[in-house]
Each structure stands twice: as structure tokens, then as C-alpha cells.
Amino acid sequence: MQHNKAQATIFIFLGILLLFTIVVLVFVYTGDENEIAPIQTLTQAEMEPIISHIETCLRLETDNALQLLGEQGFALYADQGGTLPSLDANKEYEEFLYYDEKPVRYLISLKPENIVHENPDGTGDIIISNSLTATQRLTDTTVLAYPWTTFPINPATGQEQLYLSSGFGWNHLPPLQPVRAHSIKEQMEGFIAANLLTCIGTWDQFPSFTITTNDPTITVLFGQSATTVNLNWIVKMTHESGREGTFTVYQTRRPVRLATIHHFINTLLSNDVSQAGFDIYQNDSDFHMYIERNYSGGGSVIRLVDPKSRIGSLPYEVRFARQNRPPALYYVDQERLNTPTAQYVIGSCEDARIRFTGTSLRVTEGDNPCPLNITIPFQAIDPDEEQVTFTITGRTGVPYAVTAADIAQPLPCIPYTVHASDGHDEDWQTFNIRLKSVQFGRCA
Template identity: 25%
Template sequence: MVNRLTKKGQLTMFIILGMFILLIFGLVFYFVNQAKETALQETAEKSLSDALQTDPFKYYTSLCLKATMEEGIKIIGENGGYIYDEDYDITEEGIMYFIRSVPKVPPWYPCNNHYNPPAYCRYDLDTVALGNIHSFGNINTNTDNYKDFEEIAISDLQQYIDDNLTKCTDFDTLQAIIPSYNITAGTPSTNITIGERDITAITEYPVTFHKHGQKPITTIAEYSATSRIRLKKIFKAASNSISYDNSFPDFDIIKNSSSGYFESPKDEKIILSFRDLIPGARIYKEEKQNHDIIIINDSFSRIGAEQFAFRFARINRPPVLDYINKSDTDEYDYLARPEENITFNLKAADPDEDNIVFSVKGGWKNNKLIAGGLVTSTGYVELLRDSPGLTGDFNDGDAGIQKTNFSVSEINQGLEDYQEVRFMVCSSKKTDGVVCLEECGSSPVCNDKQQGTLLDSCSNGITADHCSDLCMEEPSDVCIHDPATSDSCNADEKCNGTEKYEYADTDDNGINDSWCLGCVYCPSARVSKNTDLDEDDKCGCYSGGRSWEEEWNIAYCDDDLDGIFEGTCQNNICVESET
């Protein structure tokens, strides 16, 4: 009985042991097969990856990458810095505007201040306008600096390559090499680097291989290509020229960029960096009706056999008329007297180097304007001094402010800049014994007999006999005499010295608040004197015949009030000089 049970237990143990051994062998066989399959998978993946990197296929794919990249670079050059239109400001040809016009109404253009004061925009061509003090358009590169431009160009070029690389990649050839697999190309991912002299693209290209009954194999192939395009240098050179073109109306973007320097209106030579930034490049323009296309061709940047061209647009802008003004006051620009001919030296420039023409409109009752000075010219212009001018007789009914319109326009679209010039017309009346302290009686404040008594009213332009006519010249301040030293004359010299002394009415309020350096008073004469006087020489007439050391101290006088100082003060008398 015992033996039978023992044998039965032993049999059970053998069965369990056998099953365990079979399990061990099964696991070993499984892991061996798995190892073989893994090795085969790794071998297959390596083989397929190597197939993607074979010299013929890699060479062809790299050529495809370079061709696609250069297609995108060419579009960037043609469009002025972009590939994909994201609401950029562009021409009908699709070229980006680098300068856009500012919608300002003359005569504010190109000044920034649209509000009083001052009453008029006092811009002139001699103003150095860098720093956007004055601008002749909006710089519109959609970037603040090169870094922004680079980011836009890189982003657009990367997207262009990723979207178009599959169009030229030849996977049919690869399929023929390994026909047992179905090949599917994924979406490439490209990284662009813009250097000083070239542009490099590195693309990661995912490719999936399918074989019936086996797990798909995906591998990442990497390809690179380089094009010698100096895009960074070209854009920096373009930006350099654009900044000057937007700041100086007489800057010629082609001529000055090519020459390498620009003579500013202040006779300062500004060295431009265009030629230094991009040696070997040429800049020129194509003129359209409402804009110019500026083109930079770089002989060291080539796509195939062609030079790379970078194009951008510049909107047609109005010409710039220099500010016309001869008076220091904001009330008027010119004083006008009977039978006086006023001539102007008009200056204007067109920021786009277009032909321009001057015109004059207006006048008043008894006057006419000489229109013989209408001139058509290119770019910067200074009109001849003899025209356009104002001439003719006028009567007292013309006294006061009269206005005339001076304008300059360009011939393409008729864009113009103009100024309404204000003439203070003086009356021809004179009355003995009364002197108006303010110019042409613009304020009813008078000095009776030069003794400091203020009258309640004064007719326009009234002056005392034997005293200076306030309209003969254009004083901003009227110097009156010192009653303690002179009792018969008032001089109208401007108080424009570097020093001020008492007994000059510098603010035209009828109160003597300082001396005018250079104002000297003589009986029956209007006098002038050198301004480099000592303080002790600030008043009185001086005798002629001094020694040469004191010759500069002579006072000159205008006894007949014709505006010509033909005499010198000798013993307090105006003696006409011998000729």
C-alpha cells in the first residue's frame, strides 16, 4: 500500500518537473526568436537608413534641397524680404514698400507738429533730420532692425522648403532599389541659418518603410545645402540707404549710395556704409507711375548663372518746399513798401528725384506777381533771385496782411507742397512828431516826440520826419532813444546783438527795457554802427578822422532815409562821404 502511494507521488513530481523543463525550453526558444527578430529589425532599419544615405540618393536629395531653398531665396529678393503675404504693404507687382508716404496736408508736410504754436511749420532744407525729427515718409520694412527681418526671412524660407521639398525628391528611384518595401515620405523639418556670406539649410526628412507582415520601420534622414547669397549684407545696405532717403529730401538714393558719401545741406560730408556693407553690389531703380522700384544686384551672390537681385519699393512722395520767411515774428513773413520789388530765393527738393515745377498764385488790388520764374528741374532746386517776384504800386487800402501762395509740385502725379506767404503791407503816410514803437503800427502804442509819452492810437506806418521809417527795414525790436542823451531821433536797428543794454524796447510793449547793441542815435539821421563796441560806446555820434586804431568806432548815417548809409557822423552832423 505504501509502495503504491509512493510510486504515484513520484510520477506526479516527474510530470511537474517535465512541464517546468518544457516551459524553460519554450521561454528560451521564444527569447532566442525575439532576439533574432530584433536583430533582424535593427539590421533592416540600419539597412534602410543606409539606403537613404547612399551617395547617389543623398546627392540628389541635397541638390533638391538646394534648388528648393534657392527658389525661396529668389522670391524673397523679388518681393523685398518675404515669401508669404501676411497683409504686408505691397505694390501691384507684389513688392514690399520700404518707404510709405505720410498723409499730411501742406504746409505741415514734412513737419510733425500740427498744432499751434508755432503758427507755421518752420522746416527748412538745412535741417539735419536724422532721428526722425522730420521724415519724408514712413520706413515700412515691417521690421525694427535686421534681427526682425532675419526672423521673417528664416520663417518664410523654412516653411517654403518644408512645403515644396517633396515635389522634387525622387523616392521612385529608392523604391526600385528596395522593391520589397513600400516607401512613404513624411513632412520635412528645416532649419535655416543666414550667415554673412551664405545661407544654409539643414532638413530632417522622416521616411517610413512598409513590408507585408512586418512592423513598419521609420527612419530620419538628414540633408543639408548651402547657397552663397549675401542676404544679410544686402538688407543692411538697403536699410542704410533707406534711412538717409527718408531723412534728407535731397538725398539721391542711387547716386549717393553708389558714391559712398552724401554732402548734407550743412556742408557736412556724411560717409555712407552701402559700399562697405556690400562691396561688389550695384543699385539702380525702375520708375513707375506712383512708385519707384529700387534694385540691388550683387555680383557675389548668384543663383545658377544669374546675379541675385533684391528689390523693394518706394512710394511717390510730395516735393519739399523750403520755408519762406524773412521776419522773426510769427505775424507775417515779409514787409512790403510802396514801389518795392521783393525777390525770393526759393529752394525745393523732391525726395524721389522727380522733376518739379514752381508756381505762384495770388496778389492783391494794385499788385501783380512776376511768373517768369516758373522752372522745371530735377531734384534739388534753387530758383534764380530775380523771379518769382512781387512788384507794382499799392495804395493805403492794401495796408495790412496780404497773402500769396507759393507751391512746388512733381510732374508724375502732381503731388505738391506749398506755403501761404504773408506780406505786411505798410502805409506810405508820415506824420511829423510821432513815432510808432511797433512795426507798421501793428499795435496802437505811440511815442509822442520821442519823450516816452504813450499815445492812445497811431496810424499804420506813421513815423516822425528825420527819423527812421520802421518799414524801411524789418526790425523785430524797435530801439528808442535815451532822452538824457538825445532828443530828436529814433533808430530802428534790430536788437540782435549778443548783449542787451537799457533803453531798448525788445518786446515791443512801449517800455524801454534794455539797450540795443549797435543802436546809435544822431540828430536828423538814421545811423548804424559796428556791433563790436565797448559798453562806453553804446550811444552818441562819433567824429570821423580818428586814428586807424579807432577807425572801427565810426558811426555811419543815412541822412535822407533812402536806406543807403552814405555818410559818417562828424561833430554830431551826418556828413556825406566823398566818393
């Protein structure tokens, strides 16, 4: 009987112990559950309206950046959110001109001029230094300023020189990548970052959410067929129910092959400022090009349309301006006019006739016979592919009949100046018609 009673006591004790253990475990489990219970997260579908709003603004501001870059000559100004200093209205026709009510930046100009100095190594060479061009070595400063006096002859070599790196203007196209200030990449990233938050607004259109963010980081990538913009931005969304969600990376890919366009334009500009006779129309490409002229301040606007790039439903267009460059008049060699050859010996030819044909000056015999038949042809190259017209001015005017008084002069030379004009700017040269054999003196 005692044995059974002891067993019952043991069972009761074990039962109480088991019950206590169960109660403790339940309490501990319940307490841990309250402490580490995970926060319920928002689904992708619930976050999608906010994500879509951000991606829409990213796409819109990317398109705005590309549109303005194209319209303004690869320029995004500080007051627009870009990096270039804001426009100075007083510098129209110096830094930009207006086309279609947009300021189009000059990508070709005659400034800045070369910084010219003698080589310190004692060779006597002239060093041409410019931040936008490689240093060059020439041996005569007269070829440094466009258009130089003896164009197209290099006075240092006596040879024709129609190629001179950056000799016919300056290429101001900003680089695509940040190798120097105001690259297109930096301009776009700054513009998109500055305007993105304005587009997004205050989040009031999502009243059920509390939204917090860090500072956005924009990265622009240039491919051969598209331009991609990545946005790294931590956006934490907390619903009024307490559920949370976070999204970080956004992207838009625009069908504008800006890298291809930039490479083509850079090659085009480099050729245009280095080759006197380069015709900007003559290029082997699938771009459509148009030149708009007749600006009161001179210069022209080049419009390049890329049928393989689009913004919205329209092909992408880039515009840039060229500052007007005067024609380069081919040098009239005074020594050749002085040379006593059969072609240029005039003798004492009273009544000889001097006439201007529009492209040459001709001296022919008049009523008195004399061995006279001089034609001085005029030639000029206009780097902007504009029509060049020639005019003649001088002491006598043209046409003119040589008089006995002209011939009686101690040094019988009649000076004329030929002007080559594109309608805005001109190049000119003064030379002399010799009326007697060189034994009487040489015209200067």
C-alpha cells in the same frame, strides 16, 4: 571483466550525454539566431537616388524662396507658402506696385502715421509712438507731420532740423530674425516647408521602395557669405527585398549673402527716412543700384544687384519700392518780408514789377523810381531724389505791374502761393508781398 564492462557503460553514458548536449546547443543556437537575426540594411549607394531627389528639391525651393524674396521686396505671401497675408489687388500703390509683372512691396512709405499724445508726466512734451520706431520726445506737434509747415526749422527750437528719426517716411523692412512677426527667417522656413513636399511628389518614381516619413523641419541660417538651409526629416526606405535604411539630415548652402544685403538695405532705409537730404545713390558699397521711376501711381523701385551673390548663373537681385514722398519746401518767412529793412521797404512804388524766375520771385522798380529790390528764393528737398519744379499762383498772376489801386488798399498785400512739385505730389506755402512800409500794417 566486470571492471571493463563498467567502464564501457560509463563511456557509453558520457557519449550519449555529450551527444545530447551538442544537440541541445545546436537547437538553442539555431532558435536564437532565428529570433535576433539583424535586418539587412540598404547601402548608401542604394539610398542615394532618394536622398539626391530630396536634396534637389530642397535646393530648388530654397532658390525659389530667395528669388521671390528678392523680386517682391522681402515678401513671401500665404498663397505662395509664405507667412504674409495674400495680396489684396485693391491695395496697389498703397502696399505694393508691379514691376516686371511681380508685386514689389513698399519698404518706404508715409504710413503708418505717428500716434501723438501728450506725455502723462505733466511736462507738456509730445510723445511720438510707433511700433516700428523708438519713442521720441519733441515739444511741438508741427514737426511731426512731413513736410511740416516751417521746414526745415523746428518751431520748438528755432533751429534747422534736417535729421528726424523716421520723420521722412517709415522703414517697413521685415527683420532678418524672428524678433517680430513675418521675419525673413520665418517666411523662408514656411515657404520651403510648404513647397518641399509638392516638389518631392508621391515617391512613385521609386517603385521598388516603400517610403514613410515624419513631418519635415526647416531651419534657415544666415551667414555673411551664404544662406544655409537644414532639413531634419526622418525618411525610412524599405526595399521590396525587405532591406531597410533611414536618412535624417539634409542640407543646402546657397551662395547668397542675404544677411549682408539685409543689413545694408536696413541702413539705407533708416537713413533715407531720417535725413531729408539723403541721396540713396551716395553709398559706399560694392552693390550696384538702379532706380526705376515714372509709375502712374507714383513711387519708385530700387534694384540692388549683388555681384558676390548668385542664383544659378545670375547675380542676386533685390527689389523694393518707395512710396512717393512730396518735396519739402523751405519755409518763406513772412516776418522777414514784413521787416522794415532797406531791402524790404517798398514805399508807394506804383508800377513796380513782380516777376517769377523759375526759382525765385523778384520785385523790382518799374517806371517810377523807388528803393525796391526784393528777391525771394525758393528751395526744396525731395527725399526721393526727384527733380523739383516751382510754380507761382496768386490773385494777380505773374508777371505783374503794381497799380495805384493795389497801393491804395488799407493793408496793401499781394498774396502768392509757391508750389514745389516732383511731378506727382507737391508742397506749397502762401505768403504776401508788402507794398507799403510796415507802419501801414503787417501782412499775415
